[in-house]
Amino acid sequence: MEKNVEISLLCQFYGKLLTKKQLAILQDYYDNDLSLGEIAENLNISRQGVRDIIKKGEKRLFDFEEKLKFMKTTLAQQKKVEAVLLQLTQIKEQSSDKKINRILESVRKELNCLK
Numbered sequence: 001m002e003k004n005v006e007i008s009l010l011c012q013f014y015g016k017l018l019t020k021k022q023l024a025i026l027q028d029y030y031d032n033d034l035s036l037g038e039i040a041e042n043l044n045i046s047r048q049g050v051r052d053i054i055k056k057g058e059k060r061l062f063d064f065e066e067k068l069k070f071m072k073t074t075l076a077q078q079k080k081v082e083a084v085l086l087q088l089t090q091i092k093e094q095s096s097d098k099k100i101n102r103i104l105e106s107v108r109k110e111l112n113c114l115k
Contacts (some may be wrong), residue, residue: 022057
């Protein structure tokens with residue numbers, strides 16, 4: 001997974017565990033694509049200060065994931081749900097029984113809520 005995407009996802013999972021400043025800077029850097037200089041200017045701090053905050057925030061996010069594994073578990077579950085949904089679609093396409101198709105559609109709607 002690309003680092004920018006991974007950090008953005010980690011912020012979604014664990015961002016509330018960071019300081020408000022760390023989260024804001026990480027979001028500006030990774031999600032809003034601001035440069036170190038732009039962030040530094042906006043916050044009236046040095047580029048090195050921004051870089052240090054980013055590195056510390058990244059470390060904390062990776063530490064949380066290493067210990068808790070919420071992102072890994074969630075992404076694995078989403079893949080499994082998508083695989084089951086694909087199988088349900090294939091079964092529905094091959095079935096002419098309306099009752100089975102209604103049941104499959106009901107199950108599919110429930111699984112879509114988990115995505």
